[in-house]
Amino acid sequence: MNKKNTSPKIEDLQKNISDGSEQPMNTNQGVLINDDVNSLRAGKRGPTLMEDFIFREKITHFDHERIPERIVHARGSGAHGVFTLHEDLSEYTTAGIFTDTGRTTSVFVRFSTVAGSRGSTDMPRDVRGFAVKFYTDEGIFDLVGNNMPVFFIQDAMQFPDLVHAVKPEQDNEIPQASSAHDTFWDFISLMPESSHMIMWLMSDRAIPRSFRMMEGFGVHTFRLVNAAGKSTFVKFHWKPRLGTHAVVWDEAQKISGKDPDFLRRDLWEAIEHGHYPEWDLALQLVPEEEEHNFDFDLLDPTKIIPEEIVPVKIVGTLTLNRNPDNFFAETEQVAFHPGHIVPGIDFTNDPLLQGRLFSYTDTQLSRLGGPNFHEIPINRTLPAVHNNQREAQMRMQIDKGKASYTPNSIGGGCPYMAKAAAGGFTSYHERIEGQKIRARSHSFRDHFSQAILFYRSQSPVEQQHIKEAFSFELSKCKIPAIRRRMVNTLTHIDSDLAAYVAGMLGIDLPAAPEPVVNGAIPADGKPEDYAPVMREPSLVYDGALSMLNTVKDSIETRCIALLVTDGIAADRVIDLKEQLTAAGARVKFIAPRLGKVNAADGSPVPADMTFFNTASVLHDALYIPGDAAQAEALLRIPEAVEFINEQYRHCKILGADRGAALIFDQLHKEPDGGIINDGDLNRFIDALKQHRFWERNARFAK
Secondary structure (H helix, E strand, O other): OOOOOOOOOHHHHOOOOOOOOOOEOEOOOOOEEOOOOOOOEOOOOOOEOOOOHHHHHHHHHHHOOOOOOOOOOOOEEEEEEEEEEOOOOOOOOOOHHHOOOOOEEEEEEEEEEOOOOOOOOOOOOOOEEEEEEEEEOOEEEEEEEEOOOOOOOOOHHHHHHHHHHHOOOOOOOOOOOOOOOHHHHHHHHOOHHHHHHHHHHOOHHHOEOOHHHOOEEOOOOEEEEOOOOOEEEEEEEEEEOOOOOEOOHHHHHHHHHHOOOHHHHHHHHHHHOOOOOEEEEEEEEEEHHHOOOOOOOOOOOOOOOOOOOOOOEEEEEEEEEEOOOOOHHHHHOOOOOOOOOOOOEEOOOOHHHHHHHHHHHHHHHHHOOOHHHHHOHHHOOOOOOOOOOOOOOOOOOOOOOOOOOOOOOOOOOOOEOOOHHHOOEOOOOOOOOOOOOOOOOHHHOOOOHHHHHHHHHOOHHHHHHHHHHHHHHHHOOOOHHHHHHHHHHHHOOOHHHHHHHHHHHOOOOOOOOOOOOOOOOOOOOOHHHHOOOOOOOOOOOOHHHOHHHOOOOOOOOOEEEEEOOOOOOHHHHHHHHHHHHHOOOEEEEEEOOOEEEEOOOOOEEEEOEEOOOOOHHHOOEEEEOOOHHHHHHHHOOHHHHHHHHHHHHOOOEEEEOOOOOHHHHHOOOOOOOOEEOOOOHHHHHHHHHOOOOHHHOHHHOO
16 A cells, blocks of 8 residues: 655755746746736726736735734645646646646645634534645646535625634633634524535534545636637536545544544554545536526535536546645645636636635735745745845845846846737636626525535435534524524524424424524615525435445545454454455554553564553444453453443444454444444455444434
8 A cells, every 4th residue: 555655845846046037927926927017907997806916916025025823724734745637628728737638736735624723623613624736837826725615605805704703702712613602603693695604514524534535625616718718617626535524523522632633643644654645626617608507606605516417527636645844834834825826727706706815915924924925935836936026024036137127128128028828827808897886796695595405415314413513513602592593594494403403402493484684784785685585406416415425435544443452363463454454444453551462372462552542533443353251351441341332332333253242242232234243354344334334323314
């Protein structure tokens, strides 16, 4: 399974800085500039657009020429890797990363939680960031996404409100890395547009088993633009080769105490052991002329395009194959920005995306000391940088010559602007008409149909987890009115869901759903212009939304605990480890003490961990080798009994040799499809491929 590290170091690929003579002009991200004298406007006499990343980079650098922890996504883990394209997409785009199948593109990926501080646990119920920096020959392309395809809000104007609400409360700075408190649910209960996203957040997607086992999404609708100037809308998806899997909430809470670095450690150790994480890049492509063919708005970031309507097209593979050399220099200082794009990719008018195009640059200025954050090695573009930006704090580049302006004659007119045909970035020529106005399109008012679709698409197991998640989170709210408002919101999504949560919270359901309160109405706004449109989902089922429909054909990288005591047959445990390792699993010997146990033949069997320094929740399954003597020895160890009981309670797979299987009878574990008690390792492996035996828990049966 150990693979050779093939990821080149970014600094080895980045070009040496030149003096800029006889070179085309480009941005600090390496994108060639076609026009350095005109800002992007809505018409020749219209206003300058916020999305003009070339103007904003230039003016921001100037503004800061005289010369802290992330507010969100503070806790992160990163890795280097490569992206390989499998299919030429020249039909849709000119971007070399999506047209040159002979190219291997270096990447750096950062996974993160959103709400917690840098020192918080890896395992809160939270959205996970999934940001990919592509070091392309045309410049930096950042695909800055999450492990959920939608977001809480439709307009970036309310992003500070969302973050203020979910962060620890202002008076006491409690709770850390948790949405289970009054201010968050107060905000959500007044924001019906959050209904879809909150279903994802209360699902198992919010507590992933591993960064390696979660999907990634670009969230927004972007554009691909081909050589003829034709635009195609695109949604980006990352599909994990290992499937999409989660822990259960009880495990997540215990893991936070047992190993708060659980996901970080998992990613690091997988790469160190050669189990390189892989994702397929999949695109949903919508011709521009079909933009309005849906019963939702493509520009609404609280909506997905169901895969039954627009199937995903797998075009390439992302492989992470090298850990950072220095956490601070790379993972902590990496700067992502959705405005870092290359020719052939462009933006849409998604109002959340439009705001992010400003916010990310502004954030880096505070975090990384000024506008020269692009000169930090992890952020450097591969092409050498040639432009007229100078000075400011932390400047590394040494610029030669007198001319630092355009136009100039002293420098021979260099750096010069690149023609579009030579790769100079040109914005897509989108027709825009209308008054400048603060308002929201009526096409954004359907807040419930996709929330309903998501819930109905979940398996009974996942629906039960969502019910329990809402019950847990809302039980932490101290203000009854907030709980009642949220339960009323749930009545518009699913009556059974609302009834369960209301019962757990001791709330009487109204005879009929009451109107949803919308707190996001301007002072002079008309309530009817902001009233949610109530609509049944257009699909009965979207199979892609249920994690139980994920990949279940391998036990690769699953962590299996082999419980061993003195007197064990050494050849048996060694054989078990070899067979399980050959199947792709990672095996740990758990023993009463560290160091070794004494096998029946007197040979030492090394102990990787002990019952007092590890826990059931850190392992995916267990196996008990040996005979009745080993079973009796384990029964005398309280921590071993708790280890087995907890594995059973969390619906994990338990296996044992025939002689040791009496331990299951002694602990009153009824035989089921998740208990392999005859020593059949093939059956154990097949059961583990399913990851859990959910039928063990009667709550999940309808």
